[in-house]
Amino acid sequence: MASGVHTSRIVRNTARIAESFGFEAHMTLFHKTISMTLRSKDNAHVYSTVSTAKSGAINFEFNSELSALSWEAYDNHLPLDTLWEKFHAITSKPRMNPWAVWILVGFANASFCRLFNGDWIAVAAVFVATLVGFRIKQILHFNHYFVFTISAFVASLIASITMWQHWGTTPDIAIGASVLYLIPGVPLINGIIDIIEGHVLAGTARLINALLLIVCIAFGMGITLLMMGGKLL
Amino acid sequence: MIDWQILGSVIADAIGAAIAAIGFAVISNPPRRAILYAALLAAVGHSIRFVLLKYAGLDLASASFVAAFSIGMLSLAAGYRIFCPATVLYIPALLPMIPGMYAYRTVFSLIRFLQSSGNDNEAIHYLLEIFKNGITTASVLFSLGVGATIPIFIFYKRAFSMTRAANRPKRQA
Known part of the structure; x- marks a missing residue:
């Protein structure tokens, strides 16, 4: 939220990742909190979570790389650990001098x-x-x-x-x-x-x-x- | 026959906008490959607005709208090439067109208005300034935002799958 991305992109990217694991994601975004519900396709499992949106500096690199990552997850069905690994690789990139x-x-x-x-x-x-x-x-x-x-x-x-x-x-x-x-x-x-x-x-x-x-x-x-x-x- | 003076002023305007876009882009830490394209978009957009304002007699808000629309269109094409969401490109490109000067004048007249106690003529003058500059600021901002977003709605599917690697070989979503 704070990295300067507009809300609907967050919603879409998250839903995309969820779909690659066979879940549906529905989320509500506010400035400080995110509430999200995951539901498996056959309605057997439902998970809800509310978390605080971190505030931070605007970072367009996260914006574009994470969006690319979400497509990669969707297309290649990446396992969760690989996804986390790539996520951390992106978010730990240093900012410009x-x-x-x-x-x-x-x-x-x-x-x-x-x-x-x-x-x-x-x-x-x-x-x-x-x-x-x-x-x-x-x-x-x-x-x-x-x-x-x-x-x-x-x-x-x-x-x-x-x-x-x-x-x-x-x-x-x-x-x-x-x-x-x-x-x-x-x-x-x-x-x-x-x-x-x-x-x-x-x-x-x-x-x-x-x-x-x-x-x-x-x-x-x-x-x-x-x-x-x-x-x- | 090309009028060199007009051409020169347009180019000077474009270069200024490009430098401004680079500077404001790096604040938000974009991917390196996006910076150059953002500068290019800003140069094109700002010179379009400059020409429309100066030689087509459009008002600031409509000229900004046209410029923002072309930036939005170009950012879709450029974003597809360099594998970036369009917003990463067009927001830095729009920044040089943010009506900062009008925002400043609004605040400035507001302060003068508060200080002009007892002199109604002066107060009315500054009240007019507040509204003139304030409305310009708001309408330009709005037309920038809307103008740049319209292309994304037109090419909805494509705009949101631009960073998708699987699209590359097929060349179409």
């Missing part, structure tokens, strides 16, 4: 600023602001919302130096773009996909979660704007 991610995010947000017609001074300011802000987000590991607020505050503060010093012609774009790396795009889009596919509750939960993060970003940016006060218009 955080420093590489760090630099790439900096460039990404800078080119974002360029797409909004910011001038090169604004682009440079956004680059620096993003590097600092994103590093803060990588280092701090306590409350999610608090980290987002701080990160947004620091990034927008650095970008607002351009406004304060009257560097360049588009400081407003620099401030606006400096916090965009925080926008939770994946849950926003997944939430809409979920709602369209009929998982309205799960989708709404995702959207509300994303909305809370956006409010945090806005709050962090708001602190900067208040500090800069009347100079901003």
Whole structure:
């Protein structure tokens, strides 16, 4: 759930694995809990379980590899131990080097600023602001919302130096773009996909979660704007 | 006759979108082989939107819808080639089109609105800004999500068996 996959894919992949063992799987997914019932085809055995959905970072590699694994299980009728073995092999893969991610995010947000017609001074300011802000987000590991607020505050503060010093012609774009790396795009889009596919509750939960993060970003940016006060218009 | 200035601005736009997509894609740790394709999709999608906005006179939401629809279509084809679910490709490709600037302006005007006590003219101005930018943000987000999902509904069967190894030799689900 947390690795950034939309709800109906989880349901389908699980049902697919269950079917390869001759069971039917029915599940209800909420943001924090999964309840699932397995039923054998002849209705002789029924198993139910409720478990907590772990929260974690978005990971598209799990998303695609696990989906491939579920098809493999379905097509080749893999035994359970092989399945577990492959599952652990996939989930223990290391993430990308955080420093590489760090630099790439900096460039990404800078080119974002360029797409909004910011001038090169604004682009440079956004680059620096993003590097600092994103590093803060990588280092701090306590409350999610608090980290987002701080990160947004620091990034927008650095970008607002351009406004304060009257560097360049588009400081407003620099401030606006400096916090965009925080926008939770994946849950926003997944939430809409979920709602369209009929998982309205799960989708709404995702959207509300994303909305809370956006409010945090806005709050962090708001602190900067208040500090800069009347100079901003 | 090709207008080089138009072409240049479109290419600059595409490159910017591609870099942005790579950066935002790596946050969510995709499979390596997907990154390049996601960047390509983002470049195509964003330049489609750019052209529609600039030269076809469409509004932001409809242009985003068309761009998201083409990204969704292409992500199905690309996902089939490189053995990835389409969502892994199109979500990073959509990210550069998320209307962050409008979201920012909504919040910004909200703060200014709260500060404009006692001055009704100013308050009305910022109220208008809040609604203008807020509605744009919401409608663009919605059209991005819907536009990219429609191709998946059209090719329902195929979209969900893309990572299936057994499909490869037969070339069709």
